[in-house]
Structures are given as C-alpha cells and as structure tokens.
Amino acid sequence: MFNQNDEDNLIFLAxxxxxxxxxxxxxLKLEREGFDELSLNEVFRAAHTIKGGAALLDIAPLADATHLLEDLLDAVRCKRVPLDEQVLDTLLESLDWLSQAKAQLQAGRFPETDETLITHLRHLLGSEEDMSRPQDRPSGNRLEADPKQRCTLILKFAEDAALLSIRAFQALTLAKEHWQVVGSEPTEEDLEQDLCGPSLRLHLDEDPDKTDFSSIIQKMPEVISFDIELPKINEREKVSTEDLQYQSRTIRISVDLLDELLALAGELVVDRARLSDVLSKLQDQKTEVVGDQLREIANHMGRITSQLQEGVMRGRLVPLSNIFRKLPRLVRDLSKAANKKVDLVISGEGTELDRSVMEYIDDPLIHILRNAIDHGLEDPDERTAAGKPPGGQVKLSAEHAQSQIIITIEDDGRGVDLDELKQRAISAGAITEEAASRMSRRQNLDLIFFPGLSTAKEVTEVSGRGVGLDVVQTNLRRISGRIEVDSQPDRGTRFQLYLPLTLAIIHGLLVSSQDRVYAFPVASVIEAVPVKEEDVHTVTDRQVLSIRDQIFPLVSLDVLLGEAAPSSRLTRYALLVQVQTGSVALGVDSIVGEQEIVIKELGSYIGQVPGVTGATILGDGSLALIIDPSTLMQASGGSDAS
Amino acid sequence: MTDNELQLVVFELAGESFGVDIAQVKEIITMQDIVHVPRAPTIVEGIINLRGSVIPVIDLIKRFRLTSQGNSDKERIVVVEFDDLSIGLMVDAVSEVLRVSRDMIAPPSPVIMDTDVEYLQGIVKINERLVILLNLKRVLSHEETHEIAGVMRQVSEECSTKTTKTT
Structure with missing residues (x-):
C-alpha cells in the first residue's frame, strides 16, 4: 500500500x-497558440519525470498512464499525430485524472486506472502505439554505446539528497534535451531499477570547450559539483572542476511551523514592550546603572525581534501566482461551457501576499470570475451586434499600494443592470420601494452584496445561488479587507479586493480617550493634530475642524464608540482618518505613541464587531481595542465627510 | 470519582448558589479590568487578557437579571471551556467544589419547565442548601436573556418544601 506520510512519497507528490x-x-498555451516545440518539450519532460518517479515508487496506474501520455506527446512532437481539439481535450482530461490520482495518493489510497481514458489515449495513438521500453526513441535520444564520445560529464549529487535515482533520471533527461548523450553510467534502465550511486557519468558527443555546461547543470536538482573528463589516449585530463554548491533555493516549510514562529515573534514583541515599561519605571527611581543595562538589553531585543519578525513574515509571503495560475484552466472550462470566447489577461502575479490572507481570496476570485464569464460577458453574437470584439476579456491584476494589496478583476461585458438589481432587491424584501427610490447610484451598485439576490434564471450549474458576493464581503471584512464594485452599462464591471499585507502584526498608533487606550493601524491615520479651540467651528449643528484651510467633520472617538454621550467638551487631539465617504477628524484625549502591535482576534464567541478589528496587549498587560475607522464610521451611520 | 458522581464548582450569584461541572472549568481568576467592546453581543460584558489570550467575559448577574449582592473582594472570573472556546463568567464569589452523586440531582419541576428554565440542568439539595446546576450551553448561547430571577425564587421555594428522594 502507499504510505502517504513517507518522506520520499511526500516529496514525490509535491x-x-x-x-x-x-x-x-x-x-493551454499549445491550445491558444498552436504547435510549439518548446512548450511540447516542457510538457513532455514533466510527464517523463512523473513517469520515472511513479515507476520507482511502484505506482503502476500512474506510471502506465503517464507512459501513454508521453507516447502521445512524442507522437504529436514528431507530427505523427495532429495537435487537434480532440487530442488537447484528452490530454487535459488526463491531467485531471493525474490530479485526482495524486489527491488519492495523498489520502493514502491507491489510484485506479481509468479504462476509458486509457482507451482514448490508445485510440489517439492509433497504430503508433509504442509498446517498447522508453529508451527506444527516435533519433536524438539514443543511448547505445557509441564509440564516438568526446567527453564525459561527471555529476555529483548531494550526499543527503532524497530520491537519488530520480534526481539522476531528471539530470539525464535534462542532459538529453540539450546535448548529444551517447551513454551513461548508471544507464537509464539501472536508474529505473533504483540503482544509483552518488554520481552520474554522462558520455557526451559535445565539444567541452564550446559547450556551456554549468547553466544547464544549475537546473539539475541536488547536483553539487561536476567534472569533465576527456578520454584522451593514455591521458585522463581533468579539465575544469567547478564546485557549484548548487543548493535548492527554496525549501518547503510546514505552515504550522511558520505559524509557531510567528506566534513566538509576537510574544517577543510583547516582551519588548514590557521591558520598556519596566525600564521607564526604573528610570523614575534613578537607578541609572541598571537602567543603562536594561536599555541596552531592550535595544538589542528590539533589533532581534524586528529581524525575526521580518524574516518570518517574509517566509510567509507567497506570490499571488500560486492562485492565479490555476485560473486559466478554470476560465477555459467555464468559457467552453458557456459557449463564449474569453481572454484572461493576468498581471502582477508576482505580488506577494501572506499565506493566511491567500486562503481568503481563493474562493472569492473564483466566484467573481464565474460571475463575469456567466453573466457579465455577452455571447459572441451579442458582442458583435454591440460593436465589440466577439471575444470577451477579463483582466486580473494585483498591485501593492501603501500597506495593502489591491486585486482587480475587470471584464468588458454588459455591466450591472442597476434597475434590474433594484427590482430584485425589492422583490427579495431587501429594501423597500421607498428606500429604493431615494438610493444613490453607489448604494444601488452595492445592492449586489446583498444575500440571496440571484434570480432563478441565474442559478446555472456553474454559478452561485445568490449566496456568493455577500459571503465574499463578509470574509474580507473579517480580515480587515474590503471589496468594491463599479460598473458601466455596456462597458463592463470591475471588482476590487483590498487586502491587508499580513494578519498578525501591524504598526499601530496608540491614543487614549477617557483613560482607555485604543490602537489605530498607522496606515489608516493620515495625520494626528492638536485641537485648538479657535479651529473648531459649528456648521449646522455639527462640529468641524479646520486644518490648513481644509474642513473635516469632528467627532469624538468615545461618542462614536458609544462609550460617552455627545457633549461640547473638546478633545485635545484629533486623528485625521480616511473613511469611505471622505476624511474625518476623530477626537481623542491624548496620543500615547507608536508601536508594533500584535493583533489578537476578539474570538468567534464575540464575532465581528463593526469598527473593532481586534485587541492588542500593551506593555503593562492591559488590553487596547484596535479600531478600524472605516467600519466604525459606517456602523455609526457615518456622517458625511468632506 | 465514579460514573455516578459529579464534581461541581459552586459559586454565588445574588445570594443563590450555582454549580458547573468541574470538567468544564479551566481556571478561576481574580477579577480584573474588563475592557468593554462596543457593539459586541449584549451578553458579552467585555474582554480580558488571560496570559496573552483575549477572552470574552459574561456578567452572569446581568445575564440572569439578578441583583448583585457581591462583596467586591470575593468577585471572581470562572473561565470555562466550551466548544473549544474559553469564556469567562463573572461571579460574586466561588465557594467550593462539591462532590455529588447523580441521583442527588433533581430535574426542575415540570410546573416550571418552560423556556426560561433552559438554563437549569437540575437542582441539588445539600444540607438545606440548594445548588442550581447550570446548563452551560444555554447560559452561553447568544439568545435573548430571559427573566429568570422570579423563576429562581420559585424553584428554591418549591424545592425547600419537598424532601429530596434519595436511594
């Protein structure tokens, strides 16, 4: 049976x-752009590697299937079989089966051969089916012992490398793609029998002086050094010895470990604050020497914790490409099912995001894409009639802005029908007729986030049942993110997801009001200003603050939080914050300071609280609520801002 | 302790004694500053810092709409664990740990068996004293608080006039 926890197997599955x-x-590239030898080779090589590994680990169904895949790909490469729709569909279906098989293996189950698929593959291969062993391949890949060899490449593998024979196999395959390989020790058969030592000798028909070996060798995993031997008569001259010190540039870390490290870093941050606290108390008592020592320790800890925190955070960052690259296939399948031509344009996939934030956008992205393809984009006839190109376009992009990541999904379809949306909301009981008539365009658009609004005609097999966008919005709010929509009739719809960079530690501004300390994410505060009585004016019963000729509505933080009754008492400071409707000045009693704060969730028992995204533990052990100005304003019925 | 027995942590609220299965009690701590969370569910009084974790705290006196008679020195927070969550319960005082056998627990009288009494899992009478066994799940649920002060009195009156059957 297959042991899914065995380390070799884990590496193989990954x-x-x-x-x-x-x-x-x-x-997918071949499907879009047609026959292309480079892409074909890449696909072929990948299949070949999987086959090798599967054969070694005795997973027959997997090995057999990939063997057939390989043969089919080879047949296409040699133009014996045309690269038509049927072949591509079958190849993609094979990938689906392979994916399933991998998932089964990960769960510890042995995959079963899909007879239909195998028959299909065989059928496409026709009489070309190659029953012989893999090394009997058309020219360019022969491995017969050939007396003509101009040099021998000796590759040494890392001593503790796992799956040596697979590594050697990979190296051999890579070598064959780039050079004329006439033989090897161990031979390919040996490798398939798992007979491999720490080095692989490749006999090449290449000119060592004219060939760049190192760039190719760098792509071979676990190769730490190589030698070139020239078989001169009576002379074994070692030409160049380059120690590559090739080490894998990335390692796989368990997410649990990273979480643990981050938690430790978090605790250090709290300790550092505590230390500072004790330090200031000591200073008051004038114990100077001890104070100096403590200060030094605190500084050192400060530097260490910053580095630790930064390192761990970076360890948690993953590029968005991890999610984005699954999407072309999804779009292809969806557009086929909907009978529409869709072009997916992706940019900014290198943008990095914290792993945990990643989890929250997976489903939303898929949901929005489905909506765009199913409902947003018109079918080719409709588009041509509207003067648009028959193929619809969906643009997916990601960018870094301040301390947020913005992911944009934009289609050039028919846009949101505002009236129809309004009607649906009224019939679903989400709003009254009266409220609907007074709605602004923005409020009308935002109706799209109401639960349960999909009409019957929209409940297709592929798209949701009206539960989607409201869930997306809720999930994003849970991580201090948000989603916005904009749309123009006939021009298209655009969704933007705003995401925090990390869920755990942020730069915070501490303020206090009526002896309670609150924390604001520094990114949410534009400026902190002292409040001077002469700068405060009253306009139609509301207080405003005038700063450098700009007017901001002035509200006391305590009053907004419901902790105090509105009064004419003036706060001493104000935080200028950006909220959905503009900028607002939040009145507080004092500014305590800036520090790194660890975000502690309020917990599922309390759930989501508007305006409060969590709590943080201060140096003296007390708790400070972390405030999100935007949702706080919304919750208080948001006053109009400047 | 046998299967037949139960260990209860007994605490005082507004002069009445309540008990919770000790298996659900994580720890008992002295009262500390509770930070109020605006717009949190009404049942939540606020949050506290328990060795680095944020724990929600419920004021049971408020929850049960009783009138506090507590001596602030003896006030405690009983941290219970429920459904993988730690939640603190504010009480006037914690008096003891009682060992009772299951047959000493009488179900609340059918006369008063309605939604209000969902909080009660049973009544234990020991030495002229009544300990009301709490159904933690109900106590912690976010549902509307019910007027049970009157019910409590009714319950204790009823029970004190009966003799508890024991075998």
Whole structure:
C-alpha cells in the first residue's frame, strides 16, 4: 500500500503537483497558440519525470498512464499525430485524472486506472502505439554505446539528497534535451531499477570547450559539483572542476511551523514592550546603572525581534501566482461551457501576499470570475451586434499600494443592470420601494452584496445561488479587507479586493480617550493634530475642524464608540482618518505613541464587531481595542465627510 | 470519582448558589479590568487578557437579571471551556467544589419547565442548601436573556418544601 506520510512519497507528490501545473500551462498555451516545440518539450519532460518517479515508487496506474501520455506527446512532437481539439481535450482530461490520482495518493489510497481514458489515449495513438521500453526513441535520444564520445560529464549529487535515482533520471533527461548523450553510467534502465550511486557519468558527443555546461547543470536538482573528463589516449585530463554548491533555493516549510514562529515573534514583541515599561519605571527611581543595562538589553531585543519578525513574515509571503495560475484552466472550462470566447489577461502575479490572507481570496476570485464569464460577458453574437470584439476579456491584476494589496478583476461585458438589481432587491424584501427610490447610484451598485439576490434564471450549474458576493464581503471584512464594485452599462464591471499585507502584526498608533487606550493601524491615520479651540467651528449643528484651510467633520472617538454621550467638551487631539465617504477628524484625549502591535482576534464567541478589528496587549498587560475607522464610521451611520 | 458522581464548582450569584461541572472549568481568576467592546453581543460584558489570550467575559448577574449582592473582594472570573472556546463568567464569589452523586440531582419541576428554565440542568439539595446546576450551553448561547430571577425564587421555594428522594 502507499504510505502517504513517507518522506520520499511526500516529496514525490509535491513534485507531481508542480509538474501538473507546468503541464497544464503548457497545454493551454499549445491550445491558444498552436504547435510549439518548446512548450511540447516542457510538457513532455514533466510527464517523463512523473513517469520515472511513479515507476520507482511502484505506482503502476500512474506510471502506465503517464507512459501513454508521453507516447502521445512524442507522437504529436514528431507530427505523427495532429495537435487537434480532440487530442488537447484528452490530454487535459488526463491531467485531471493525474490530479485526482495524486489527491488519492495523498489520502493514502491507491489510484485506479481509468479504462476509458486509457482507451482514448490508445485510440489517439492509433497504430503508433509504442509498446517498447522508453529508451527506444527516435533519433536524438539514443543511448547505445557509441564509440564516438568526446567527453564525459561527471555529476555529483548531494550526499543527503532524497530520491537519488530520480534526481539522476531528471539530470539525464535534462542532459538529453540539450546535448548529444551517447551513454551513461548508471544507464537509464539501472536508474529505473533504483540503482544509483552518488554520481552520474554522462558520455557526451559535445565539444567541452564550446559547450556551456554549468547553466544547464544549475537546473539539475541536488547536483553539487561536476567534472569533465576527456578520454584522451593514455591521458585522463581533468579539465575544469567547478564546485557549484548548487543548493535548492527554496525549501518547503510546514505552515504550522511558520505559524509557531510567528506566534513566538509576537510574544517577543510583547516582551519588548514590557521591558520598556519596566525600564521607564526604573528610570523614575534613578537607578541609572541598571537602567543603562536594561536599555541596552531592550535595544538589542528590539533589533532581534524586528529581524525575526521580518524574516518570518517574509517566509510567509507567497506570490499571488500560486492562485492565479490555476485560473486559466478554470476560465477555459467555464468559457467552453458557456459557449463564449474569453481572454484572461493576468498581471502582477508576482505580488506577494501572506499565506493566511491567500486562503481568503481563493474562493472569492473564483466566484467573481464565474460571475463575469456567466453573466457579465455577452455571447459572441451579442458582442458583435454591440460593436465589440466577439471575444470577451477579463483582466486580473494585483498591485501593492501603501500597506495593502489591491486585486482587480475587470471584464468588458454588459455591466450591472442597476434597475434590474433594484427590482430584485425589492422583490427579495431587501429594501423597500421607498428606500429604493431615494438610493444613490453607489448604494444601488452595492445592492449586489446583498444575500440571496440571484434570480432563478441565474442559478446555472456553474454559478452561485445568490449566496456568493455577500459571503465574499463578509470574509474580507473579517480580515480587515474590503471589496468594491463599479460598473458601466455596456462597458463592463470591475471588482476590487483590498487586502491587508499580513494578519498578525501591524504598526499601530496608540491614543487614549477617557483613560482607555485604543490602537489605530498607522496606515489608516493620515495625520494626528492638536485641537485648538479657535479651529473648531459649528456648521449646522455639527462640529468641524479646520486644518490648513481644509474642513473635516469632528467627532469624538468615545461618542462614536458609544462609550460617552455627545457633549461640547473638546478633545485635545484629533486623528485625521480616511473613511469611505471622505476624511474625518476623530477626537481623542491624548496620543500615547507608536508601536508594533500584535493583533489578537476578539474570538468567534464575540464575532465581528463593526469598527473593532481586534485587541492588542500593551506593555503593562492591559488590553487596547484596535479600531478600524472605516467600519466604525459606517456602523455609526457615518456622517458625511468632506 | 465514579460514573455516578459529579464534581461541581459552586459559586454565588445574588445570594443563590450555582454549580458547573468541574470538567468544564479551566481556571478561576481574580477579577480584573474588563475592557468593554462596543457593539459586541449584549451578553458579552467585555474582554480580558488571560496570559496573552483575549477572552470574552459574561456578567452572569446581568445575564440572569439578578441583583448583585457581591462583596467586591470575593468577585471572581470562572473561565470555562466550551466548544473549544474559553469564556469567562463573572461571579460574586466561588465557594467550593462539591462532590455529588447523580441521583442527588433533581430535574426542575415540570410546573416550571418552560423556556426560561433552559438554563437549569437540575437542582441539588445539600444540607438545606440548594445548588442550581447550570446548563452551560444555554447560559452561553447568544439568545435573548430571559427573566429568570422570579423563576429562581420559585424553584428554591418549591424545592425547600419537598424532601429530596434519595436511594
């Protein structure tokens, strides 16, 4: 049976996942742009590697299937089989099966051969089916012992490298793609029998002086050094010895470990604050020497914690491409099912995001894409009639802005029908007729986030049942993010997801009001200003603050939070914050300071509280609520801002 | 302790004694500053810092709409664990840990068996004293608080006039 926890198997499965994505990318590219030898080779190589590994680990169904895949790909490469729709569909279906098989293996179950798929593959191969062993391949890949060899490349693998024979296999495959390989020790058969030592000798028909070996060798995993031997008569001259010190640039870390490290870093942050606290108390008592020592320790701890925190945070960052690269396939399948031509344009996939935030956008992205393809984009006839190109376009982009990531999904379809949306909301009982008539365009658009609004005609097999966008919005709010929509009739719809960079530690501004300390994410505060009586004016019963010729509505934080009754008492400071409707000045009693704060969730028992995104533990052990000005304003019925 | 027995942590609220299964009690701490969370569910009085974790706290006196008679020195927070959540219960005082056998627990009288009494899992009478066994799940639920002060009195009156059957 297959032990899914065995380390070798784990490594293999992780590789299979990577390779499947490479294959998918390659196949989709071939589908879009037609026959292309480079892409074909990439897909072929990936299949070959999976086959090798599967054979070694004795996973027959997997090995057999990939063997057939390989043969089919080879047949296409040699133009014996045309690259038509049927072939591409079958190849993609094979990938689906492989993916399933991998998932089964991960769960500890042995995958079963899909007879239909196998028959399909065989059928496409026709009489071309190659029953012989893999090394009997058309020219360029022969491995017969050939007396003509101009040099021998000796590759040494890292001593503790796992799956040596697979590594050697990979190296051999890579070598064959770039050079004329006439033989190897161990041979390919040996490798398939798992007979491999720490080095691989490749006999090449290449000119060592004219060939760049190192760039290719760098791509071979676990190769730490290489030698070139020239088989001169009576002379074994070692030419160049380069110690590559090739080490894998990335490692796989368990997410649990990262979470643990981050928690530790978080605790250090709290300790550092505590230390500062004790320090200031000591200073008051004038114990100077001890104070100096403590200060030094605190500074040192400060530097260490900053580095630790930064390092761990970076360890948690993953590029958005992890999610984005699954989408082309989804879009292809969806557009096929909807009979529409869709072009997906992706940019900014290198933008990095905290792993945990990633989890929250996976589903929303898929949901919005589905909506765009199913409902947003018109079918080709409608589009041509409207003077648009028959193929619809969906643009997916990601960018870094201040301390947020903004992901934009924009389509050039028919846009949101505001009136129809309004009607639906009224019939669903979400708003009254009266309220509907007074709605602003923005409020009308935002109706899209109401639960349960999909009409019957929209409940297609592929799209949601009206539960989607409201869930998306809720989930995003949970992580201090938000979603916005904009739309123009006939021009298209655009969704923007605003996400925090990290969920755990932020730069905070501490303020106090009536002896309670509150924390604001520094990013949410434009400026902190002292409040001078002469700058405060009253306009139609509301207080406003005048700063450098700009007017801001002035509200006391305490009053907004419901902790105090409105009074004419003036606060001493005000925080200028950006909220949905503009800028507002929040009155507080004093500014305590800036510090790194660890975000502690309020917990599922309390759930989501508008305006409060969590709490943080201060140096003296007391709790300060972390305030989000935007949702706070909304919750208080938001006063109009400047 | 046998299967037949139960250990209860007994605490005082407005002069009445209540008990909770000790298996659900994580710890008992002295009263500390509770930070109020605006617009949190009404049942939540606020949050406290328990060794680095944020714990919500419920004021049971408010929850049960009783009148506090507590001596602030003895006020405690009983931290219970429920459904993987830690929640603090504010009480006037914690008096003891009682060992009772299951047959000493009488169900609340059918006469008063309506929604208000969902909080009660049973009544234990020990030495002229009544300990009301709480159904933690109900106590912690976010549902509307019910007027049970009157019910409590009724319950204790009823029970004190009966003799508890024991075998």
């Amino acid at each position: 590789e299979v996942e990577e390779l499947l994505l490479i294959m998918e990318d390659g196949l």
